[in-house]
Structure formats: structure tokens, C-alpha cells
Amino acid sequence: MINGENAASSSELLKAQAQVWNCTFNYVNSMSLKCAVELGIADIIHSHGQPTTLSQIASALNIKPNKVECIQSVMRILVHSGFFAQQKDDEYFLTPASRLLLKDTPLKAAPFVDLVADPLYTTAFHCLGTWLQNDDPTLFETAHGKKVWDRVADEPKFKSLFYDLMITDSELIAGIVIKDCKEVFEGLKSLVDVAGGTGIMARAIATAFPDIKCTVFDLPHVVDNLQGTNDNLDFLGGNMFEAIPQANAVLLKWILHNWNDEESVKLLKKCKEAIPSKDEGGKVIIIDMAIENQSQDKESMETQLCFDILMVSLFRGKERSVDDWKKLFLAAGFSHYKITPMLGVRSLIEAYP
Numbered sequence: 001m002i003n004g005e006n007a008a009s010s011s012e013l014l015k016a017q018a019q020v021w022n023c024t025f026n027y028v029n030s031m032s033l034k035c036a037v038e039l040g041i042a043d044i045i046h047s048h049g050q051p052t053t054l055s056q057i058a059s060a061l062n063i064k065p066n067k068v069e070c071i072q073s074v075m076r077i078l079v080h081s082g083f084f085a086q087q088k089d090d091e092y093f094l095t096p097a098s099r100l101l102l103k104d105t106p107l108k109a110a111p112f113v114d115l116v117a118d119p120l121y122t123t124a125f126h127c128l129g130t131w132l133q134n135d136d137p138t139l140f141e142t143a144h145g146k147k148v149w150d151r152v153a154d155e156p157k158f159k160s161l162f163y164d165l166m167i168t169d170s171e172l173i174a175g176i177v178i179k180d181c182k183e184v185f186e187g188l189k190s191l192v193d194v195a196g197g198t199g200i201m202a203r204a205i206a207t208a209f210p211d212i213k214c215t216v217f218d219l220p221h222v223v224d225n226l227q228g229t230n231d232n233l234d235f236l237g238g239n240m241f242e243a244i245p246q247a248n249a250v251l252l253k254w255i256l257h258n259w260n261d262e263e264s265v266k267l268l269k270k271c272k273e274a275i276p277s278k279d280e281g282g283k284v285i286i287i288d289m290a291i292e293n294q295s296q297d298k299e300s301m302e303t304q305l306c307f308d309i310l311m312v313s314l315f316r317g318k319e320r321s322v323d324d325w326k327k328l329f330l331a332a333g334f335s336h337y338k339i340t341p342m343l344g345v346r347s348l349i350e351a352y353p
């Protein structure tokens with residue numbers, strides 16, 4: 001007994017120490033992935049024709065002979081995380097995850113790495129404790145003295161990093177929503193994609209459903225120079241907290257998690273004013289996460305919890321549990337809702353007036 005507590009066994013003690021090491025080292029995984037994206041390792045393997053040996057990768061990257069074993073260590077951790085596969089000791093293949101890192105591919109995930117692993121965000125985390133104890137609304141403001149939306153508006157480089165992520169995510173998710181969730185759009189005559197960014201999602205819906213008149217509604221500096229089509233897509237600038245254009249359905253993709261409960265209820269009430277009654281087909285279609293503690297695998301749960309930290313620290317938003325969504329819809333005056341967890345770690349959520 002130590003201080004009246006049960007003494008840990010040797011194996012418990014060593015396991016606890018390894019747990020501290022493992023959690024502290026999480027950023028090494030993240031930075032190894034960032035390094036692979038920066039060096040274009042997936043592109044090297046792809047353009048070489050698979051399999052590609054370590055010396056072929058090293059020579060494509062002009063790695064000096066005395067650092068070949070260093071890049072081998074980086075490859076080893078990336079194989080362990082599932083980004084590359086190995087058949088023989090020295091031969092590397094792409095996996096579905098590293099295919100998303102290719103530069104010349106229609107569906108991409110590298111912009112997520114570019115933005116989230118950028119020092120602009122990672123260095124902010126050194127202020128987490130300070131921010132929790134000070135009066136700044138967000139960690140981003142403690143670290144950089146500015147709100148995220150102000151940097152998006154004022155800094156072209158940051159704006160393009162931010163919208164590259166939004167565009168590539170919408171390209172990936174639009175294909176899946178149109179293929180696997182078509183019934184959600186059936187019968188609609190009009191749809192407004194509120195805070196729809198550069199309009200990738202709405203453009204895909206407008207093409208797949210020519211009878212739906214689609215409007216992309218976002219802040220004026222985002223949509224002012226964007227062109228619709230003559231047929232069924234247009235862009236409109238405005239503030240969603242003031243008024244939303246009328247439509248049969250409102251789409252909110254990756255929006256409500258940017259806002260706290262009070263702001264989200266206000267926004268949902270504005271959405272409700274913009275759509276007809278349920279009998280006339282009115283609905284709000286939401287693409288966001290619904291955290292369900294029990295039914296999820298460890299990796300999905302961890303991803304959702306990291307997104308929650310991202311939203312809290314950047315915007316004072318949050319990722320919501322199924323119960324949080326229920327409370328939000330009730331408070332905004334919706335009569336019922338349906339949550340379908342069919343988009344990986346995200347769900348397709350429908351709310352009816």
C-alpha cells in the first residue's frame with residue numbers, strides 16, 4: 001500500500017507509462033502524415049508504378065544515403081497507420097487512404113492535412129491552458145488575436161487553404177449523398193444551400209436533379225464573384241442570421257457545428273421561416289456529426305472528439321450528441337427529425353417543421 005491506495009502491479013505501472021508516451025506522441029503520427037503530403041510520397045509511388053522500393057522513393061526525393069534509414073522510419077509509422085502497405089520488407093503500395101493524398105485525383109483529403117496540421121492551428125494548442133483560464137472567446141483569438149472568419153475574409157492565403165478543404169470535402173460527400181441518399185431530394189422544387197461556400201454541393205445537386213432550383217447563400221465576399229448556370233443554380237450573398245431565401249428545403253452542411261446552441265437555435269428558426277410546412281414538403285437537411293457513445297468504434301469516436309475540440313477551439317461551436325440534436329430541434333420549434341448515420345463519422349439529419 002502507498003498512501004492508503006492499492007499499489008499498482010509492475011505491469012499496470014508500465015502500461016500506464018506507455019499510455020502517457022503513446023498519447024504524448026500522437027502528434028508524431030500527424031506530422032509524419034504532413035511530411036508525406038509535403039514530399040508527395042503517394043505521388044512518387046503512384047507515378048513509379050507499384051510496388052516502389054525504399055531506394056526508389058529516396059532517390060525520387062534526393063535523400064542523401066545517410067538519411068535513407070530515417071525515411072524508412074517515417075515510412076514504417078505510415079505503414080503502421082495504414083497509409084501505405086508493404087508486401088516485402090522493401091516494397092511499398094498505396095492504400096485507399098494514401099490514394100486520397102494524390103495530387104492528381106478527383107477525390108482528395110490532403111487539404112485537410114494542409115489546414116489542420118498547419119502551424120497556424122497546431123501552435124495555437126500550446127495556449128490551450130492559458131485560453132481556458134482567460135476571457136478570450138476562442139483559442140484561435142488567444143493564439144492569433146483574430147477570429148477565424150476574419151482571417152478567412154482578410155487573408156487570401158488562409159481563405160484559399162480553408163476553401164480548398166471545403167471544396168474537396170464537398171466533392172467527396174456530394175457524390176455519396178447523390179448516390180446513396182437520393183430520396184432525400186426527391187419531390188423538391190427548390191433548395192437553398194445556406195452557408196454553401198463556393199457551391200460545390202449545390203452544383204452537384206443541381207446537375208443530378210435538374211428539376212430542383214438550387215441557390216447557394218453565403219457571405220457576400222464568398223459568393224460575389226461566383227457564377228451560376230442559366231438553368232437551375234444561382235448564388236446570393238447575405239447574412240444567414242438575418243434572413244434566408246425561401247425554398248422547399250434548406251441544406252446546412254458543416255454549419256451548425258461552427259455555432260453554439262443559442263446561435264444554432266437562432267439559425268434553425270431562420271431556416272424554419274424560409275421553408276413551407278411539412279405537408280408541403282418543407283425540411284432542413286443537415287450534414288454534421290451525431291456522437292453516439294455506445295455504437296461507435298474507437299477510431300470513429302476519437303475522430304469525432306477531435307472535431308469537437310476543433311470546433312470548440314476555433315469557433316466555440318461543438319459536435320453534438322443525438323440528445324443535443326433533439327434539444328436543438330425542439331428549441332427551434334421543429335416537430336420531428338431523423339438522424340441517419342450513413343456518412344462515415346457524419347450523419348444525414350432531416351428536421352421537419
Ligand SMILES: C[S@@+](CC[C@H](N)C(=O)[O-])C[C@H]1O[C@@H](n2cnc3c(N)ncnc32)[C@H](O)[C@@H]1O
Binds near residue numbers: 169194239253
Ligand atoms: C465550414 S464552411 C462550410 C461551407 C460549406 N457548407 C461546405 O460544407 O463546404 C462555413 C461557411 O459558413 C459561411 N458563413 C459564416 N457566417 C455566415 C453568415 N453569417 N451568413 C452566411 N454564411 C456564413 C462561411 O463563409 C463559410 O462558407
Ligand SMILES: O=c1cc(-c2ccc(O)cc2)oc2c(O)c(O)ccc12
Binds near residue numbers: 112116255
Ligand atoms: O476540418 C476543418 C478545419 C477547420 C480549420 C482548421 C484550422 C484552421 O486554422 C481553421 C479552420 O475548420 C473547419 C470548419 O470550419 C468546418 O465547418 C468543418 C471542418 C473544418
